[in-house]
Amino acid sequence: MISSQDVKRLAASLGFDACGITRAEPLSEDEAKLKDWLREGKHGEMKYLENFGDRAKRFWESFPEAKSVIVMGVNYYSEARDRGSGIRGRVAKYAWGKDYHKVIGKRLEEFKIRLSEKAGREIRAETCVDTKPLLERSLAQKAGLGFIGKQSQLLSPKFGPWLFLAELVTDLELEADIPFIGSCGTCRICIDECPTEAIRLEGGIDARKCIAYLTIEHKSEIPDALRSLIGEWVFGCDICLEVCPFTSKAKETQWSEFKPESGVGEKLDLLKLLQIQTNGVYEKEFQGTAILRARRKQLLRNARVVLENLDEEKNKDRGRAFERVD
Ligand code: B12
Ligand code: SF4
Ligand code: SF4
Structure with a gap:
C-alpha cells in the first residue's frame, strides 16, 4: 500500500515544490463557470477551449478507474538581473528559461515510474501540464495548494502566484487533502494596475483584453485601442502577478531550467x-523555449507594437525635457 505521505515525499524528492491530492471526479461547478465564460466570448480566438466540456467528458470516460489526482506546483520565480542593452521588449517570467511543458512533462514521467515501483504494480496514470482538458487551477485549489485570486492565478501561501501546475491522474486510492480556503478580501490592486482593464471585479479575466493573450494566443492584428497599452511586453505579461501582495512570498526557483540563463532571459x-x-x-x-507557442508572424507583430510604444515613450520624454527647458 502506498500512502499520501509516501506520494508527497516522492514528489519532493523529484524537486516538486508543492504537492496535494484531490479525488478524481469531474469539476461540474467550475466547468459550468467555464461554459459561461466561453458563452460570453471571453476566450477570443482560443478556439481549442470551446470543446473543453466534450474533451473533459471523453477524458473521464476513457479512464473509469481513475481514483485520485496528484497536483504538483513548480516554483519558477527568478529575480530580474538583466544587465543587457539595446532596444528590447519584456518577456513574462514563465518563458525566461526552458519550455515548462517539456521540462515538467519529463519529470512527471519519472514520477509515474517511481510511483509504480513504490506501489509494487504497474499503476495507470495520465500526466498533464496544460495538455489535458483539466482545469488545473481548480484542481490545485481542491488539492490544498492555494486559492484562486481575482486575477485568476492560483495563489500559494508559500510561493505566491509563481507556480506552474501539473497533475498525475491515477488509479491509486489516496487520501485527499482539504481544499484551501482563502480570498483576496478587499484587495483590488491587480484590477487597478492591469493596463487593459482585463480583470473583472468578481474575479476572472476577459482574455480578449489580456496582454498575455494578445501577445501569445491572438493570431490577428492587435486592436488599435489596445496597442499602446501593451507597453514593453513582447511576450506574455506579469503585471498582475508582480503587483499582487502574495508576491512577497516568492523565492528563487531551484529548477535551473527556469532561470533566465537557461533560455531567452528577461528581454x-x-x-x-x-x-x-x-x-x-x-x-x-x-x-526548446515557450516562445515557440507564438508563431514568427505574431512575435514580429508584437515587436513592432513594442517599438511603436517605446518610440512614443521617447517622444514623451523629449516633450518633458522641452517643458523643463521652457
Ligand atoms: C487558456 C489559458 C490562458 C489564457 C486565459 C487565462 C485565464 N485566466 O483564463 C491566457 C492566454 C490569457 C493565459 C495567460 C496566463 N497564463 Co495561462 N493558462 C490557460 C490554460 C491553458 C487554461 C485556463 C482556462 O481554462 N481558462 C478559462 C478560465 C475560465 O478558467 P480559469 O481561470 O482557470 O477558471 C476556472 C476555475 O479557476 C474556476 N474559477 C475561476 N474564477 C474563480 C473564482 C472563484 C472564487 C472560484 C471558486 C473559482 C473560480 O472556474 C473557472 C472555470 O472553470 C491553463 C492550463 C489549464 N489547463 O488549466 C493555463 C494556466 C492557467 N496559465 C498559467 C500561467 C502561468 C499564465 C500566465 C501567468 C502567463 C504569462 N505571464 O503570460 C498568464 C496569466 C494571466 C492571468 N491573469 O490569468 C498557469 C497558471 C498557474 C497558476 N499559478 O495559477 C496555468 C495553470 C498553466 C500551468 N500548467 O501552469 N492563460
Ligand atoms: S496578465 Fe497583464 S494584461 Fe493580463 S490580466 Fe494580468 S495585468 Fe492584465
Ligand atoms: S492583487 Fe490583490 S486582488 Fe489581485 S489577486 Fe492579488 S490579492 Fe487578489
Missing part, C-alpha cells in the same frame, strides 16, 4: 527579431 532584442525572415530560422533561434 528580447526587437531589431534582431525583425530580421528573422523564415520560420526555420525562428524555430532554431527559440528551440
Whole structure:
C-alpha cells in the first residue's frame, strides 16, 4: 500500500515544490463557470477551449478507474538581473528559461515510474501540464495548494502566484487533502494596475483584453485601442502577478531550467527579431523555449507594437525635457 505521505515525499524528492491530492471526479461547478465564460466570448480566438466540456467528458470516460489526482506546483520565480542593452521588449517570467511543458512533462514521467515501483504494480496514470482538458487551477485549489485570486492565478501561501501546475491522474486510492480556503478580501490592486482593464471585479479575466493573450494566443492584428497599452511586453505579461501582495512570498526557483540563463532571459532584442525572415530560422533561434507557442508572424507583430510604444515613450520624454527647458 502506498500512502499520501509516501506520494508527497516522492514528489519532493523529484524537486516538486508543492504537492496535494484531490479525488478524481469531474469539476461540474467550475466547468459550468467555464461554459459561461466561453458563452460570453471571453476566450477570443482560443478556439481549442470551446470543446473543453466534450474533451473533459471523453477524458473521464476513457479512464473509469481513475481514483485520485496528484497536483504538483513548480516554483519558477527568478529575480530580474538583466544587465543587457539595446532596444528590447519584456518577456513574462514563465518563458525566461526552458519550455515548462517539456521540462515538467519529463519529470512527471519519472514520477509515474517511481510511483509504480513504490506501489509494487504497474499503476495507470495520465500526466498533464496544460495538455489535458483539466482545469488545473481548480484542481490545485481542491488539492490544498492555494486559492484562486481575482486575477485568476492560483495563489500559494508559500510561493505566491509563481507556480506552474501539473497533475498525475491515477488509479491509486489516496487520501485527499482539504481544499484551501482563502480570498483576496478587499484587495483590488491587480484590477487597478492591469493596463487593459482585463480583470473583472468578481474575479476572472476577459482574455480578449489580456496582454498575455494578445501577445501569445491572438493570431490577428492587435486592436488599435489596445496597442499602446501593451507597453514593453513582447511576450506574455506579469503585471498582475508582480503587483499582487502574495508576491512577497516568492523565492528563487531551484529548477535551473527556469532561470533566465537557461533560455531567452528577461528581454528580447526587437531589431534582431525583425530580421528573422523564415520560420526555420525562428524555430532554431527559440528551440526548446515557450516562445515557440507564438508563431514568427505574431512575435514580429508584437515587436513592432513594442517599438511603436517605446518610440512614443521617447517622444514623451523629449516633450518633458522641452517643458523643463521652457
Ligand atoms: C487558456 C489559458 C490562458 C489564457 C486565459 C487565462 C485565464 N485566466 O483564463 C491566457 C492566454 C490569457 C493565459 C495567460 C496566463 N497564463 Co495561462 N493558462 C490557460 C490554460 C491553458 C487554461 C485556463 C482556462 O481554462 N481558462 C478559462 C478560465 C475560465 O478558467 P480559469 O481561470 O482557470 O477558471 C476556472 C476555475 O479557476 C474556476 N474559477 C475561476 N474564477 C474563480 C473564482 C472563484 C472564487 C472560484 C471558486 C473559482 C473560480 O472556474 C473557472 C472555470 O472553470 C491553463 C492550463 C489549464 N489547463 O488549466 C493555463 C494556466 C492557467 N496559465 C498559467 C500561467 C502561468 C499564465 C500566465 C501567468 C502567463 C504569462 N505571464 O503570460 C498568464 C496569466 C494571466 C492571468 N491573469 O490569468 C498557469 C497558471 C498557474 C497558476 N499559478 O495559477 C496555468 C495553470 C498553466 C500551468 N500548467 O501552469 N492563460
Ligand atoms: S496578465 Fe497583464 S494584461 Fe493580463 S490580466 Fe494580468 S495585468 Fe492584465
Ligand atoms: S492583487 Fe490583490 S486582488 Fe489581485 S489577486 Fe492579488 S490579492 Fe487578489
